[in-house]
Amino acid sequence: MKQKWIPIALIGVAGAIALAAAEMTTVKSSSVTLRPTPDIYGKSIGEFKQGTTLAVIEKKGRFLKVSADGKEGWIREKDLEPQKSIAEAGATAQVHSSLAGAAEESAAGKNLGPNAETYAKSRGGDPKQIDALIERRNKLIDSGAFDQFAVEGKVGRQYGGK
Amino acid sequence: MLRKIITMAAIATIGGLSIGASCQKAAETLRSSGLDLGSSGNKALSIGASAGDNLINKSWDEEDIGQAFAVSMTTSPGLFSDEKLNDYVTNVGLVIASVSGSQSIDFTFGIINSNEVSAVSGPNGYIFISRGAIAKMEDESELAGVLAHEIAHVIERHGMKALTNSRIGSFGADSVKTLSENQLVDEVTDVLNDYKGIVYNPSQEGESDRLAVKYLKAANYNPTGLERFIARELASVKTDLRSHPPTADRLEKLKAVIGPNPTGQRNAERFKAAVGK
Numbered sequence: 001m002k003q004k005w006i007p008i009a010l011i012g013v014a015g016a017i018a019l020a021a022a023e024m025t026t027v028k029s030s031s032v033t034l035r036p037t038p039d040i041y042g043k044s045i046g047e048f049k050q051g052t053t054l055a056v057i058e059k060k061g062r063f064l065k066v067s068a069d070g071k072e073g074w075i076r077e078k079d080l081e082p083q084k085s086i087a088e089a090g091a092t093a094q095v096h097s098s099l100a101g102a103a104e105e106s107a108a109g110k111n112l113g114p115n116a117e118t119y120a121k122s123r124g125g126d127p128k129q130i131d132a133l134i135e136r137r138n139k140l141i142d143s144g145a146f147d148q149f150a151v152e153g154k155v156g157r158q159y160g161g162k
Numbered sequence: 163m164l165r166k167i168i169t170m171a172a173i174a175t176i177g178g179l180s181i182g183a184s185c186q187k188a189a190e191t192l193r194s195s196g197l198d199l200g201s202s203g204n205k206a207l208s209i210g211a212s213a214g215d216n217l218i219n220k221s222w223d224e225e226d227i228g229q230a231f232a233v234s235m236t237t238s239p240g241l242f243s244d245e246k247l248n249d250y251v252t253n254v255g256l257v258i259a260s261v262s263g264s265q266s267i268d269f270t271f272g273i274i275n276s277n278e279v280s281a282v283s284g285p286n287g288y289i290f291i292s293r294g295a296i297a298k299m300e301d302e303s304e305l306a307g308v309l310a311h312e313i314a315h316v317i318e319r320h321g322m323k324a325l326t327n328s329r330i331g332s333f334g335a336d337s338v339k340t341l342s343e344n345q346l347v348d349e350v351t352d353v354l355n356d357y358k359g360i361v362y363n364p365s366q367e368g369e370s371d372r373l374a375v376k377y378l379k380a381a382n383y384n385p386t387g388l389e390r391f392i393a394r395e396l397a398s399v400k401t402d403l404r405s406h407p408p409t410a411d412r413l414e415k416l417k418a419v420i421g422p423n424p425t426g427q428r429n430a431e432r433f434k435a436a437v438g439k
Contacts, residue, residue: 040268041260061265115222115350116229122347125233129241133232133272137252149253153302153429156257159382 023056023083025066032080033142034073038063041157044142046071056083111135222350224322227357228286234354235274235282235290242273242293250436251309254302255289258310261380262373264317271309279395282358283312285322296437299391302429306381307374307388314373320366321357368415375419384426389416 027048034046038060048054054066054075063074064083111134112120112127120127140146150156222230235241242248248271255271267287274280274292281291289312291305299305315321362370371388378385393413433439 039260039265041256063265112229112233113226115226116233119230119347119350120233122344123234123351124237125230126236127233129236129243129272130229130232130270133241133248133252133270134268136248137256137268137270140249140252140256145249146253146256150257153257153427153432155302155306155382155427155429157261157381159427160261160380 025054025056025064025080025083027052027054027075027079028081029079032075033138034066034071034075036073038065038074040076040138041141041146043144043147045073048075054080222346224285227350227353228284228288230350231284231354231357232270232272232288234351235272235284235288239274239276239292241290242275244273247296247436248273251291251296251305254306255309255313257381257383258306258313258377259287262310262313262317262377264313267316269313269316281308281312283316283321284357285316285319287313287316289313289316298395299433299437300430301384301387302433303378303384303387303427304391305387305433306383307378307385307391310374310377311370311388313377314370315362315366317373318366318369320362320370321360324360324362325353325357364412367412371412371416372419375416378426382426384428385420385424387428389413389420392416 027050030050032048033044034048036042036045048068052068054068057065057067057072059065059077060074062077064077064080065072065074066080067073111131117127119125140149150158251273252271255269259267259269269287269289272288272290273296274282274290276292277294277297278292279295279298281289281295283289289309291308291312295308296305299308374388375385378387396409396413
């Protein structure tokens with residue numbers, strides 16, 4: 001009987017170590033798109049709002065594989081807060097929940113950094129036009145229109161390599 | 163002046179007519195501007211301004227320069243806003259970008275509102291192609307070929323390397339100047355003009371051609387798209403330029419990379435429907 005308890009205790013200790021080593025993060029941007037591959041070219045498989053707490057599974061390049069609410073996929077690291085232990089993340093998530101929805105983006109240049117906005121103001125450039133290009137790209141990918149375009153033309157990752 | 167610079171870059175990029183002097187000119191301009199352009203390596207370019215009375219404390223990285231480059235294209239020559247054509251060009255560009263293997267760059271595509279035949283790429287993945295270039299194309303694989311060539315320039319950071327190399331030896335890495343906000347923007351404008359004036363050397367053009375063919379094959383486009391477009395554009399320019407040896411050499415190298423019996427999609431009908439031919 002005593003021998004049986006030792007392995008169970010060991011499993012418990014291992015589980016605690018694994019839990020302590022797991023890392024969490026929260027969504028920094030107003031919303032983020034969950035993708036099937038660690039790049040921007042896969043159709044959206046979900047979306048998380050600002051403040052959502054996510055478990056970090058792995059990192060590849062500038063993308064993190066995360067999971068939450070039964071969904072798993074890849075998100076750009078720059079849209080997420082720095083990774084924290086589970087205990088630290090709990091406190092951070094509460095702060096972010098109170099901020100959720102409060103983020104305001106300027107009508108123009110929301111895809112640009114402050115330096116480029118300064119440049120645009122001083123040189124009469126139109127950040128809205130660059131926003132439009134970026135949003136067009138994201139919409140084509142997220143809506144599945146890009147996937148459809150590739151299939152109809154028999155081009156893209158699934159057809160190449162010849 | 164800007165139009166002239168863009169045209170020169172486009173000739174070098176699309177037509178492959180290496181002019182050769184622009185990098186030298188860029189280096190001279192940078193030397194006279196006194197910019198701090200950081201050190202070599204990834205994300206090398208940084209333009210700094212230190213704090214002081216009525217002054218600012220800011221630095222510009224490669225992403226900032228890329229964004230400013232894109233914004234500058236909205237002022238001159240300006241962008242073409244046709245929704246359908248922009249969707250089409252973006253989709254073709256995304257097909258190539260998705261097979262390029264680059265996870266670190268989110269490529270963005272736009273159409274320059276100009277009848278001149280040109281294509282330019284900015285830091286961090288901003289690719290622009292002119293209406294004039296699209297009008298001269300015959301199928302989707304040619305558009306894909308030109309976009310693939312520009313994507314390769316960005317991934318290999320040819321433009322950024324040229325800018326960075328042009329200032330090494332001229333300044334110390336820590337020679338950040340004290341500038342006002344307006345002065346800093348002036349300096350950035352100079353850098354952008356230099357960037358647009360860069361004429362890539364034959365080695366860089368060759369590398370981008372080779373990678374473009376690789377991307378075309380990986381995406382199942384006919385890999386002759388770029389070569390056919392360059393050859394046809396070359397036939398329309400003056401004889402003395404057409405016989406320029408490096409260009410003939412470049413076309414031969416392209417054919418060698420393409421290999422015998424190339425296959426893959428040209429999608430001519432879809433292209434014509436999208437561009438209204």
